Amino acid sequence: MYDYIIVGGGSAGCTLAGRLSEDPNVSVALIEAGGADRSILIHCPAGLAVMAKFELNGWGYNTVPQPGLNGRKGYQPRGKVLGGSSSINAMVYARGHASDYDDWAARGNPGWSYADVLPYFKRAEHNERGADDFHGEGGPLNVMDLRSPNPFLSSFVEAGVQAGERHNTDFNGADQEGIGAYQVTHKNGERFSAAKAYLTPHLGRANLKLITRALTTRVVTENRDGQVHAVGVEYRADAGHGAVQTLRLKPGGEVLLSAGAFGSPQLLMLSGIGPAEHLREHGIGVVRDLPGVGENLHDHPDMVMVVNAPKLTDLFGLSWQGTVNTVRAILEWHRSRSGMLTTNFAEAGGFIKSAPEEAIPDLQLHFVVGKLVDHGRKTVFGHGYSCHVCLLRPKSRGTLRLASPDPQRAPLIDPAFFQDPDDMARMVRGFKRMRALLQQPALTRHGGVESQASASAQTAAQIEQFIRNHADTIYHPVGTCRMGPDGDALAVVDAQLRVRGVQALRVIDASVMPQVVGGNTNAPVIMMAEKAVDILLR
Template sequence: MRIYDFIIVGSGSAGSVVANKLSENGRYSVLVLEAGGSDRRFFISMPLGYGKTFYDKSVNWMYRAEPDPGLGGNADYWPRGKVLGGSSSINAMVYVRGAPEDFDEWRDTGNPGWGYADVAPIFRSLEHHDGPATSLGNDGPLHVTDCSRLFHPLANRMIAAAQEAGLSYNPDFNGAAQEGVGPFQLTTKGGRRMSAAKAFLRPAMKRRNVTVLTQAMATRIIFDGKRAIGVQFTRKGKTELAKAGREVILSSGSVNTPQLLELSGIGDANRLQALGVEVLYDNPQVGENLCDHLGINYTYRANIPSLNQILRPWWGKAVAGMEYLLRRTGPLSISMNQGGGFFRTDPSRPRANMQLYFQAFSTLVPKNGERPILTPDPWPGFSLGLSNCRPTSRGSIHIRSNNAHDAPRIIANAFSTEHDVAEMLDAVKFLRKIAATPTMSMLIEEELLPGPDCNSDDELVEDFRKRSGTVYHPVSTCRMGPDPSRSVVDPRLKVHGLSGLRVIDCSIFPNIISGNTNAAAMMVGAKGAQMILEDHP
């Protein structure tokens, strides 16, 4: 059994950055444990290939939440990355830092050093932007691409229609203001996905002081008293143990990090005792405060060709495939979200509370075994989508047994507050306002979902309860804060009541941010690593 200075559990968006930063100076030995396998797969590298990985159990945990009254009783599907790079290897690649006000809110709730003025330089240090936006950095390892030149014409018309509906044009959602509509920036480089593994972990793996074990599932943190000294994990059917001379770092994400803490005896004492887990530290906040963005699409039949006519027929797939293989361009080289933005459902709100997504194709016809991105509908179609930026509903994630291989119980509690229901009702009405603009209405043959018969407020609410679902941004299950009675980690990401143990991933978010969470997860990884290096000079 070898002793490492640091053990990192999870190689996802945050964990990959932590591994890179801690190993950079060559002084410390670093072990990374990843439950999944290699990210060197064609459908991970090809940006639109995430339609294939969406239901691929070899790279995806494929979780199911509990049946949710707020979603019409549906058991929502929760894909999470189980591969080097974690969910950054299977996500839609949209790069949004979050609104500056989000991080100022983190700071103002008792977390000094987490305001936007503090974290903006960290974002910039990670980024390498190839577009005109001046807000992003251009010397970092993470390539962020302006893909607007590859957009389908329908996407550009949707952006124009949103301006007709009253939104301003915004070419950079990571700039001074987030509100408005325009093209999304994507984590790609040269037509390939730029995951956290590719940007940060792969370079670190070339260093002699870094060891990465795949197919290594952590089952328990090992303690000497209240100090974390190692991790127990299973690999190739065997149980193994690795020891940490300095710290154990949990970067397993908002689902698996609270799961591992509870399996190790850290959580609500009554819950753990009932499941036969010996209690090490009683903290009922572990697994609580779950927050997630919820999204829905309104889908239309168009009277002009959309991407459906390119990606549906075999010959269209062949042309797109050849274009991608030979030139790394075309629809396979970018995300399905070809633009969008942020808006306020009520002008009296101080800032945007909804995010828009524009998709120049439609996927109403299901296909077994995959998300039908690569086989869209046989008619011309497109979708206008949205998700709430700062929902007030809160759920939880907890173990259901003391067996690490049992999936945890995910209770989302979607739309469980009047606030969330009211703002989503206003938001879906705004989608129809965009569809009714001169630019859009002349392209629409009919509204397919929810359809013209869905009109009253009650009908609209019933529809979005039945059809909404996660947009894959769960956070806050190990919330950061100064008060141990209301949080799991302190502002330096150390687990309250214990030593030698930190959490560095999206689960520490004090509150959810406005927009996609991948960028902020990587920032947390960099800031967390910086704190560790400060504590181990």
């Protein structure tokens, strides 16, 4: 029996397990569906390209057909390994805009303003630049500038300045807007996932039990005096194929769901907690009718432009010279943990406005030092570079639903991309802004030529069709167990992250975000788990 049972060994789950088990009198069990994070592809930063290419260490989810994508299914990679998506992502450390958190608080979630959450960002962080008003030093999560940045980044930053943007050296400081290099979650030339930061150094603790390759199938509940209480979880070992086993809570203990924007609502519904009619359709007994479970799904829609630049053989690419570069890079990384393989590929980017009248940036750029097509799953020959543009605060809202009462069946994921016409209007403007930046002299002097796939899209209507034919996620799904006040009929958890109407059960991951932040979601999820620890211990 345990004081805390944590479901999901991703960014939130590792943070919770590491922090809660600091007290030797508190017993913690962490259950992860994937295996241990031993692969060299995880620890070598550039290994993410191989993992993306062959869809390794992930759930391999896809969306349902998206009308906004001309009927295509979108790809939704989520980490299925210790460390979760922090073990397979591009390692960008970005928190979002301060106003994002002020908006959460204004929606009726006290304690979640930027002033409230900044101390937790700082507590989590060890920034190699040192501490200041916005950054921490001495925290578990190592944050640093790229160890061996590609020299071509300076051309991208120069092009951004030529396009009218300012050079920003700290997207997590006083002002988010501008173009520059990203800081990353690396350490000594290796990926520094949430598992490496919070969990694996402490696996020797007697009060911390880790169970990997175990698929949680439901939260066990009991009715006591007219109230529903979580009392434990059931899981199947051996990646879901073994016998059903049960972990139980001590009196006063809690179950903490950190299975992500897809896994947490799925598990709630499998446990009879969710929209009653939908549960009955699948023959699941209703424990607690919560209509908001699985609602409010949204994500950052993203578009990539590729530029062919055959002369830039120092960029990643499939060619004879590229092969030679890679062999040299493997030897250098093996010898000194430096060189090309310390890249996160999305080495630079920025936060810009789709129109001058926008109060804050509504678009994010990720500049990639190689040609990226279909999430890196399509083989592309030659050298060049790519640039993403994504919409930071989409208005479209979709759903997460069960496909089956079988826990091993993937859920039905519908982010409803571009359902709201404002999202497409902003993306068209964003595409034009990105193209204008990539056509500045600092980049064109290198002889790059926009790929024909996008170059043929010139009018607004053509650009819109290009976006619908090629856009997809940039891996930031949120909102399916959203946090909200008592008056919010679709709120699943309160500001203390407690599931409404169920005692001893909380959700702590990206699913509780009422609105996606204007930036990458890994750092915010770690912050939320840091804050949740204080909530629990209070």
